[in-house]
Amino acid sequence: MNAFTIKDLENLSGVKAHTIRMWEQRYSFLKPQRTATNIRYYSCEELKSILNIALLNKYGFKISHIDRMCQKEMREKLITLSHGEARQERILNELLHYMVDLDMHLFEKLLNEQVAVRGIDKTITQVIFPFLEKVGILWITNNINPAQEHLVGNIIRQKIVAGIEACKPDVCAQSPQKTVLLFLPEGEHHELGLLYTHYLLKNRGISVLYLGANVPARDVEFVCDLKKPDYLYTHLTCIADSFEMAKFLTVISKAAPDSQLVISGNLIQGYNRRIPANVHLKKSLPQVLEFINSV
Numbered sequence: 001m002n003a004f005t006i007k008d009l010e011n012l013s014g015v016k017a018h019t020i021r022m023w024e025q026r027y028s029f030l031k032p033q034r035t036a037t038n039i040r041y042y043s044c045e046e047l048k049s050i051l052n053i054a055l056l057n058k059y060g061f062k063i064s065h066i067d068r069m070c071q072k073e074m075r076e077k078l079i080t081l082s083h084g085e086a087r088q089e090r091i092l093n094e095l096l097h098y099m100v101d102l103d104m105h106l107f108e109k110l111l112n113e114q115v116a117v118r119g120i121d122k123t124i125t126q127v128i129f130p131f132l133e134k135v136g137i138l139w140i141t142n143n144i145n146p147a148q149e150h151l152v153g154n155i156i157r158q159k160i161v162a163g164i165e166a167c168k169p170d171v172c173a174q175s176p177q178k179t180v181l182l183f184l185p186e187g188e189h190h191e192l193g194l195l196y197t198h199y200l201l202k203n204r205g206i207s208v209l210y211l212g213a214n215v216p217a218r219d220v221e222f223v224c225d226l227k228k229p230d231y232l233y234t235h236l237t238c239i240a241d242s243f244e245m246a247k248f249l250t251v252i253s254k255a256a257p258d259s260q261l262v263i264s265g266n267l268i269q270g271y272n273r274r275i276p277a278n279v280h281l282k283k284s285l286p287q288v289l290e291f292i293n294s295v
Contacts, residue, residue, distance in 0.1 A: 003041040013054040027067040044100040051093040059086045095131050099152050108155050120163040160195045167202045178295045181229040183211035187240035194235045221255035236265035264288050
């Protein structure tokens with residue numbers, strides 16, 4: 001069974017930790033266990049409960065009223081939420097529920113339903129990417145089982161690849177002015193963020209060289225020498241402890257001195273050291289989109 005911290009619940013539900021503690025004191029729906037060092041931890045069922053409760057509370061239901069609801073009544077109330085953003089959040093919460101329960105049949109069924117309703121393009125941008133952002137912190141802190149990550153990741157990978165292949169021919173057939181080489185450095189295997197970038201670039205008709213995950217610097221240099229890409233792009237999610245950002249930036253900058261290196265992902269959020277002139281850190285999705293629109 002997974003054990004989630006109060007910070008995990010805060011990140012996934014949007015409810016502040018101090019509010020969660022207050023709810024614990026006043027109501028009965030959360031009963032955390034404690035470690036030997038007296039740190040709270042929560043079960044999968046409590047994670048699912050806080051997601052549902054937070055959503056109902058956000059859209060008008062009082063906590064005291066929610067506390068008296070049975071599970072069936074709570075599900076019925078969730079389904080009746082008509083606000084567009086509420087429905088969106090409910091879908092993301094359902095995907096989280098299926099992930100923690102390892103119910104891959106329902107997880108993929110829900111994604112397929114979204115593709116049928118929204119199309120693959122909007123499913124990727126409106127469902128898959130927000131879901132990845134929502135659970136990304138759990139993957140970084142190892143608060144979900146690797147099996148959950150692999151099962152969910154493989155399904156999502158299939159959907160994004162389908163989106164890449166489905167890019168409109170009239171868009172992708174445009175004569176590209178720029179080329180972007182996509183890769184993940186050695187020790188980085190979390191490919192979904194990079195695939196999402198591949199999708200965004202190809203959807204705009206930009207030429208992409210996709211090297212994939214766990215790529216040695218010498219291979220990046222080999223491709224750069226032959227193809228002369230305008231940009232190198234990597235997305236750093238969770239990498240080996242031996243990874244040194246400063247060394248990586250120096251090595252890749254020297255391997256492709258004529259290319260601009262663009263880096264996004266969680267691992268650069270707190271990086272404030274001096275960077276080479278041809279390196280650009282994109283610390284938010286709007287910054288990534290701004291870069292893609294500028295290529």
